[in-house]
Structure formats: structure tokens, C-alpha cells
Amino acid sequence: MKLENYDPLAGKQLQILDAEGKITNKSLEPDLDSETLLRMYKTMMLARIADTKALQYQRQGRMLTFAPVKGQEGAQVGPMAAAQEGDWLVPAFREMAAMLYKGIPLKQLYLYWYGNEIGSQFDKSLRVLPVNVPIGSQINHAAGIAYASKLQGKRDAAITFIGDGGTSHGEFHEGLNFAAVYDSPMVAIIQNNQYAISTPRSLQSKAGTLAQKAVGYGIPGIQVDGNDPLAMYVATKAALDRARAGEGPTLIEAMTYRLGPHTTSDDPTLYRSEEEVKAWQAKDPILRFRKYLSNKKIWNKDKDKEFDDETKRYVKDIFKEVENYPHPTLDEVYDYTYAVPTRELKRQKAAQQQRYEEEGDQ
Amino acid sequence: MAEKTLLQAINDTLAQQMRKDERVVVYGEDAGYEGGVFRVTAGLQKEFGAGRVFDTPIAEAAIVGSAVGMAAAGLRPVPEIQFSGFMFPGYNQVAVHMARMHNRSRGNYPQPIVLRMPYGGGVKALEHHSESLETLFAHIPGLKVVIPSTPYDAKGLLASAIQDDDPTIYMEPKRIYRAFKQDIPEEEYTIPLGKAKIRRKGKDVTVVSYGAMMHDVLKAVDELKDEHFSVEVIDLRTVSPIDTETVIESVKKTGRFVVVHEAVKTLGLGSELISRVNEEAFFHLEAQPTRITAPDITVPLPRGERHHTVDVSRIAREIKRVATFE
Secondary structure: OOOHHOHHHHOOOOOOOOOOEEOOOOHHHOOOOHHHHHHHHHHHHHHHHHHHHHHHHHHHHHHHOOOOOOOOOOHHHHHHHHOOOEEEOOOOOOOHHHHHHOOHHHHHHHHHHHHOOOHHHOHHHHHHHHOOOOOOOOHHHHHHHHHHHHHHOOOOOOOEEEOOOHHHHHHHHOOOOOOOHOOEEEEEEEEEOOOOOOOOHHHHOOOOHHHHHHHHHOEEEEEEEEOOOOHHHHHHHHHHHHEEEEOOOOEEEEEEEOOOOOOOOOOOHHHHOOOHHHHHHOOOOOHHHHHHHHHHOOOHHHHHHHHHHHHHHHHHHHHHHHOOOOOOOHHHHOOOOOOOOOOHHHHHHHHHHHHHHHOOOO | EEEEEEHHHHHHHHHHHHEEEOOOOEEOOOOOOOOOOOOOOOHHHHHHHHHHHEEEEOOHHHHHHHHHHHHHOEEEEEEEEEOHHHHHHHHHHHHHOOOOOOHHOOOOOOOOOOOEEEOOOOHHHHHHOOOOOOHHHHOOHHHHHHHHOOOHHEEEEEEEEOOOOOOOOEEEEEEHHHOOOEEEEEOOOOOOOOOOOOEEOOOOOOOOEEOHHHHHHHHHHHOOOOOOOOOEEEEOEEEEOOOHHHHHHHHHHHHEEEEEEEEOOOOOOHHHHHHHHHHHHHHHHHOOOOEEEEEEOOOOHHHHHHHHOOOOOHHHHHHHHHHHOO
């Protein structure tokens, strides 16, 4: 796949697998083994089920505020399937599917959204930074990782996700520009899910596509059907090849849709129509990928049912573990403030400890 | 008179001031069509149109920087930062331009801006949604910083801030947005900026606080009602400029001083207040001035947040200790 064949200014968009599960671009269909294809599918399913359950738990008052991924799983597993083990994932806050694919256990992600920082203490060998809440700021971390990788003579790239709203942020410009001038191995993926909370894409940017913003940085940009995991795989693979060849960053715009609320505190019915949501439900990445795998004869209804039941049980068990997980202690909230605690902080902690002993921890 | 929550009082005041003065404009992330994530600006776009009440791209530097420009061109902008923890990209514009333009232009371009933002913890929120960052603003010359604790004050202070020619950071205690209602006048009124309010008269110990914490202080004082000492409670309402006069007058009477805030200890408002007490009432002191604050740690996520929270029993205990110190 040649990125230059998909000029976003010429209205091009990469699609390989359409909403019906049919291959629309045979020459670009990636030659993925069934193990990889199944891992992509199962990760999307796990994310979808974990998301649905978490929403249920939240409504029952058992889970806290979280940002559902529903609808965007394809835009995330495609790129992560294209990544190599040494590549970094620098997420925003809606990348559960990408993080699961990279190997972060569901328990960690649930613990984080459950309100415990220990959920962000990932196995460092996975090379995944914690969830990043301040919009757009993660792109500069990816630019730094990519710069360091190059300086250290490594071939590892940094893959970062940002939203359509994030592209309005000054840091989006600064990060892409910083990575571009030094040809740093960074792949920036915009998940254009059409809304930044209530604000529609049309109020974020006058640009016809978000991919075309790449032009100003002198790097390639490509718009992709973000609900097509195969197209996302192929575009990211091309971008990673470029990155590893020392040719610098690439900007990928995944056209997708947030089927759920921004977070559980948000009510999307205030700002978008049911018809619009329905139209996007028909383009669900999981539906089309399931059809694709069935057509390839590596998946079927029985297997799907079995996997679905098994995963629901697994998710339920994990959530139980999370609910039973001990809440952070005084040591945990103090001791990561500095590598070595200061005298003042030690004093404050001791005083608080003494208060707890006298009055009890609340 | 009408029963209003703090949130409704702010919404009413914005509408009232916009009706009165067409130079007032309101905008921010999700602040237009949706009326804000907390619905503080709900209904305003409908009444005043999408020109004066609008949604912005996610870009805090643009939100604050454009207010500086609008003010120079004669408007009175009231932009919103969605959560105070997200103000940092806009902080550049606050510190380097909004606070200094009046001085830099030798008075040509005053900055009648009110930058609103919800602040504070105790709402089981995600990271960056629970901070108390008032010091970062109070430290900058040229800014005024207002933190109301009641619907009545929220209305009067906001009206004053909008009519004031200086830039004001208006911090809204989100924990008590809807916590209680108060009977407040429907017509316009103002409360002078920089003027504290004595919430309880007392003669043995002075306790200063502001914002959401004010209510925990009052609860603590209620718990102490059978003690043999009485507590004077001062609500700062404006944390910059500080109403030093009211505080010092009280300390000269009581000889004992306690300050309570939700923000972390080091260089919090407590540091400044105790310095002023030492400077101006030192010879009246009968006990060591005391601050009750959060520890110097990042606000933990909800499951550990209690370690950061200043609770009522701690406030009561400390007040008693200071009041009875011999």
C-alpha cells in the first residue's frame, strides 16, 4: 500500500473490508494468519463485553465514571496488530481495545477506572504509558519516545492515539511538528469519532479531513475507514515501515463513531439523533469482522456463542476481583510523590498516620 | 426571592448580566449548545443566540487568549474552562497576557474578563478533575480570584466580577453545585470583591476558610457548640485580594487563628494568611497559628481520595486544640 495513493486532499479514503464484511480492495487485503485474525476479533469482543459490563456496573453504582470504547474497537486492534513487540503505545483515555491487544490485563484497566492508581502500573516490558486524560497532551510524549528511540539507535516506533477534539489543541500541532522535523518514528492515529463530548466534528475544524493536517508538517496523512480493522492494519503497517526506515512520522485519521456516551457522566441524546447512531451501528467493526472470519471459515456461530459465554464469565470474575481489591493505603498515596520522600512529606505522612491511629481511618 | 442551588444562581446571574449588557459573551468547550457538562450555561445559547454563547474547539489557550483580544476590542468575555485541572494550556495566556495587559498597555486595555472554572474534590472523579489550584492564580499580580460558598454569594460576586474592569478567576466549588438551596433575591445585586464575610460571630478563636470547605468548617463548629469557647468563622469569598482587615481585626480579638483549605499545604492560602497574621497581629497571639490542609500529594483517584480529604472531625479537633491551648 502506498500512502501517497491516498491523498486526503483528493478525497481518498482507504477501505478494504466494507460494512457487509466483503473485501472491496482485493489487492490490499493483508495476508494475516488465522491466529492474528482471531486475536484481533477476540480482543474486539473482549473490549465490547468488558465495556458493556462496566456500563452495567456503573449504572448499578459499582463502577465509577469511565470512557466507553464501544464502536471504536476496529480502529484500535488494526494498528496494534501491525505493531511489533518493541513498539510503544501512547494512549489517550478511550483505548481499551488497543491496550488489551498490547497485553495489558483487563484487571488492570478495570482497576484504573475503578479509581485505583495501581491499575496504571503496567508491566513495563509491554511499553504502554498510562491512560492520559488532558486532551491531546500525549502526542508530545510519543514524539519524545520516538526521538529517544532514534537517538538510541533502536527501531522501535511510538504509536499514539488522539481524538478529533484533540486535533484542535495546540499540543497536536506541537507534537506532530516536533516529530516531523527530526524524522522521528511516530505514528499518530486520530480516532475521529465525530464528537468531542457534545461538540461535533464540524465545530472542531474547518478542514475537509483531519488527515490533511499532515500537509502542513510535511508528512503523509491518510484517511481510513476506522471501522475496518484490515484497512487500519494496512495503513499503520505502511506508517510503521516508513518510521523504521527513518522517514519520519505519519498521520492516520480513522473515521469511526463513538456508539456510547463520552463518559458515563454524559447523555448523548442531548446532542445527536437516534437515526445517526443507528446508521453507524450498521457499520460496526465487530459485525463486519465476524462476517469476514466466517467467510474465511475460521469462525462460526457455535464458536462465537462459546467465546461470548466464556468471555462474559471471565469479565464477571475479573470485576469481582477488582471489587475485592484493597483500596490504596496511606503509603501508596504518599510514596510515589518523589523517588525519595522529602523530610516534609515524611513528617506529613507520620502525622496523618498518627491521626488514623487515634481517630481511625475514615 | 427564590430557592436556588449554587449552580442555578450562577446560571441566573449569567443570564441577567447578559440581558443587561450586550458586551457580555459566554463560551467554552460544550458551553454553548449543550449548556456545559455541569449545565451551568444551560439555556443561554437559546436566549442569546450562538454569537454570544458558543462552543469552542478543545483549546484552552485559544479560549483564554481570545478573551484577552475580545476584552481589548470592548467585549466583556465570561469564558469557561471545563475543569480547573485542564486550565494549564490556557495558563500561559492567563499569566503572560490576561494578568498583565492592563499594566503593559498602561491602562489602554483593561481586561474585564471572568474566567469561570469548577474546582475541587470529593466527587469521585477521574484524574485532573479534583484539584484546588487557587494559589496558582492568587500568586499572579493583576488577577482577582473569587471562590463563593453559597448561592447568594455566587450571584453577587459573579455580578461584581462581570462588572469589574480587572480579570477575575471565578472558581466554582463543584462538590456543592447542587448540594443545597438558598432563598436569594431574583433581582440583581452585587457583593464587593475583596470583602470577606463573618459567618459566625465568636470571641475565642478565628477560623478562616472558603469554597466547599466552608461547609465542613461550619459543621465542625456546630460539633463544638457545647464547648466553653466560641468560634468566629470568616468566609474569605475572594482569595485575592485577601480581606486582611477583617481577618486581622478578628485575630486581634480572639488571639487564636486557624485556616482551613482543600488545597495542598505548601504555599497554599494558609501560608499567606498566617504570614499576614504574624505581620499584623503577632503580639495578640495566644497560640500558634494553625493550618488544616490537604497533604502535599497529587489528588488520589477516588479509592484513595479519603487520604487527601480534610474531614470535619479533624477540623473540629484542631480548632479545639488551638482554642484551648495554654
